[in-house]
Amino acid sequence: xxxxxxxxxxxxxxxxxxxxxxxxxxxxxxxxxxxxxxxxxxxxxxxxxxxxxxxxxxxxxxxxxxxxxxxxxxxxxxxxxxxxxxxxxxxxxxxxxxxxxxxxxxxxxxxxxxxxxxxxxxxxxxxxxxxxxxxxxxxxxxxxxxxxxxxxxxxxxxxxxxxxxxxxxxxxxxxxxxxxxxxxxxxxxxxxxxxxxxxxxxxxxxxxxxxxxxxxxxxxxxxxxxxxxxxxxxxxxxxxxxxxxxxxxxxxxxxxxxxxxxxxxxxxxxxxxxxxxxxxxxxxx
Amino acid sequence: xxxxxxxxxxxxxxxxxxxxxxxxxxxxxxxxxxxxxxxxxxxxxxxxxxxxxxxxxxxxxxxxxxxxxxxxxxxxxxxxxxxxxxxxxxxxxxxxxxxxxxxxxxxxxxxxxxxxxxxxxxxxxxxxxxxxxxxxxxxxxxxxxxxxxxxxxxxxxxxxxxxxxxxxxxxxxxxxxxxxxxxxxxxxxxxxxxxxxxxxxxxxxxxxxxxxxxxxxxxxxxxxxxxxxxxxxxxxxxxxxxxxxxxxxxxxxxxxxxxxxxxxxxxxxxxxxxxxxxxxxxxxxxxxxxxx
Numbered sequence: 001x002x003x004x005x006x007x008x009x010x011x012x013x014x015x016x017x018x019x020x021x022x023x024x025x026x027x028x029x030x031x032x033x034x035x036x037x038x039x040x041x042x043x044x045x046x047x048x049x050x051x052x053x054x055x056x057x058x059x060x061x062x063x064x065x066x067x068x069x070x071x072x073x074x075x076x077x078x079x080x081x082x083x084x085x086x087x088x089x090x091x092x093x094x095x096x097x098x099x100x101x102x103x104x105x106x107x108x109x110x111x112x113x114x115x116x117x118x119x120x121x122x123x124x125x126x127x128x129x130x131x132x133x134x135x136x137x138x139x140x141x142x143x144x145x146x147x148x149x150x151x152x153x154x155x156x157x158x159x160x161x162x163x164x165x166x167x168x169x170x171x172x173x174x175x176x177x178x179x180x181x182x183x184x185x186x187x188x189x190x191x192x193x194x195x196x197x198x199x200x201x202x203x204x205x206x207x208x209x210x211x212x213x214x215x216x217x218x219x220x221x222x223x224x225x226x227x228x229x230x231x232x233x234x235x236x237x238x239x240x241x242x243x244x245x246x247x248x249x250x251x252x253x254x255x256x257x258x259x260x261x262x263x264x265x266x267x268x269x270x271x272x273x274x275x276x277x278x279x280x281x282x283x284x285x
Numbered sequence: 286x287x288x289x290x291x292x293x294x295x296x297x298x299x300x301x302x303x304x305x306x307x308x309x310x311x312x313x314x315x316x317x318x319x320x321x322x323x324x325x326x327x328x329x330x331x332x333x334x335x336x337x338x339x340x341x342x343x344x345x346x347x348x349x350x351x352x353x354x355x356x357x358x359x360x361x362x363x364x365x366x367x368x369x370x371x372x373x374x375x376x377x378x379x380x381x382x383x384x385x386x387x388x389x390x391x392x393x394x395x396x397x398x399x400x401x402x403x404x405x406x407x408x409x410x411x412x413x414x415x416x417x418x419x420x421x422x423x424x425x426x427x428x429x430x431x432x433x434x435x436x437x438x439x440x441x442x443x444x445x446x447x448x449x450x451x452x453x454x455x456x457x458x459x460x461x462x463x464x465x466x467x468x469x470x471x472x473x474x475x476x477x478x479x480x481x482x483x484x485x486x487x488x489x490x491x492x493x494x495x496x497x498x499x500x501x502x503x504x505x506x507x508x509x510x511x512x513x514x515x516x517x518x519x520x521x522x523x524x525x526x527x528x529x530x531x532x533x534x535x536x537x538x539x540x541x542x543x544x545x546x547x548x549x550x551x552x553x554x555x556x557x558x559x560x561x562x563x564x565x566x567x568x569x570x571x572x573x574x575x576x577x
Contacts, residue, residue, distance in 0.1 A: 056475065084477065087475055092475040099465075099469065099472075099498050100472040100498055102494050112494065161476060
């Protein structure tokens with residue numbers, strides 16, 4: 001399940017006074033089973049890029065190849081026949097997905113996705129229940145209305161709605177925005193679990209702590225262009241001012257420790273526990 | 286999405302954009318009256334319509350409103366056009382006198398086509414003028430303009446300010462709701478909804494998945510907005526100052542003289558036409574009479 005994007009260009013509101021470029025010659029490759037993140041400032045083109053990956057937006061020029069699917073640019077759009085099945089293959093969880101809920105009960109809502117892909121009612125309900133349990137929604141909630149739930153619970157239900165499609169690639173646009181730390185942790189653990197099951201996860205985020213902690217590859221978009229591609233450690237150690245990336249305090253702290261003579265391996269430090277372990281090991285020596 | 290942008294405010298900086306909203310509203314009404322005044326002699330009506338139409342084209346050129354879009358809107362009116370044509374053809378009125386053909390005792394007159402074309406032309410002009418107003422005036426200024434015209438109604442306790450506020454909030458939220466619609470459509474499309482294809486029942490279901498979230502989020506928004514307004518001390522009974530002041534400048538005098546001039550000219554001809562004699566402009570200027 002690899003993704004290959006080559007020379008993507010996209011312009012919003014073409015031929016109107018509001019016309020503006022949103023993606024400028026973006027090329028990237030994502031391998032199967034990767035946990036990657038896409039970072040960049042608001043308006044850098046992250047969300048636009050992501051919407052190309054399941055064919056919601058069609059590029060002005062450039063190709064997107066996802067396994068045996070190819071999304072052609074606008075001029076050759078007649079060739080884009082399998083976009084519908086591509087959407088089962090690549091699930092996109094939008095920003096604030098809790099606003100897309102509409103059914104009477106949460107089970108029905110989650111089953112809505114699979115049913116759109118011609119899965120029988122009964123089977124879809126089964127899948128929905130499984131997806132809900134996997135995001136940590138207990139069975140007692142299943143028959144409730146989505147509008148009775150709290151914000152965090154609704155977010156999880158919405159995410160389950162995408163998981164129920166059983167996609168091979170899951171793209172999440174700011175899934176942790178506006179959640180409390182516990183809710184954030186729960187969602188991220190869920191993603192880790194899915195990643196371990198072999199799914200490719202693409203995380204769009206502002207939160208560099210998440211990038212450092214969970215992802216093994218990071219793409220940086222700036223002013224509609226791809227300006228960096230590499231591991232989070234590479235990104236943070238290069239300390240490139242021009243990317244205007246905020247380096248996680250943990251990383252800075254670890255590097256300062258190392259500079260002061262503590263012999264730790266920075267590239268192994270993903271979270272506070274890692275750092276703690278390394279320091280302890282060093283102390284014992 | 287293209288049809289939605291039709292007549293929407295565009296941020297150019299033309300002469301028309303700078304004219305005061307109140308002035309534009311007044312001129313729109315005057316010119317609409319001028320367009321729909323009826324003249325008894327055909328040639329006169331045609332010439333006046335022609336003059337008005339050319340003025341409209343010039344107006345649209347100045348204000349950078351696409352004339353092509355106006356013509357395209359004709360396509361959307363095809364049913365109306367056919368319907369009107371059928372009525373004019375099959376319900377002849379006594380003034381028809383140019384016979385074209387007779388089919389099974391039905392007389393088809395050239396007049397029917399003229400009349401229909403004339404109506405469509407006037408509708409088109411009405412649409413064009415309104416488009417110029419909405420495309421060159423910020424919605425907020427527009428409501429301020431309407432509010433200004435309605436102020437006298439305050440005497441009879443008509444809630445002018447409240448209505449103006451409601452309208453301006455509604456206008457303000459149109460783009461927001463459009464954005465929201467697009468977002469929810471995309472989110473549901475990611476869940477496999479296909480809004481364009483499928484059987485009728487499926488389409489209705491697909492529509493539900495759009496309308497319900499949209500309704501709920503607009504209720505939420507309005508509640509939040511009401512709270513935010515109250516938190517900032519909004520009180521409709523109080524006298525408010527306005528951020529954007531409407532002001533009359535030399536541009537307004539010029540615009541008023543031109544627009545009002547056209548209106549006055551047409552009106553004078555109309556009164557003369559009604560009271561004294563049927564005006565035949567061609568006869569007046571060229572001394573010849575065309576036989577219809």
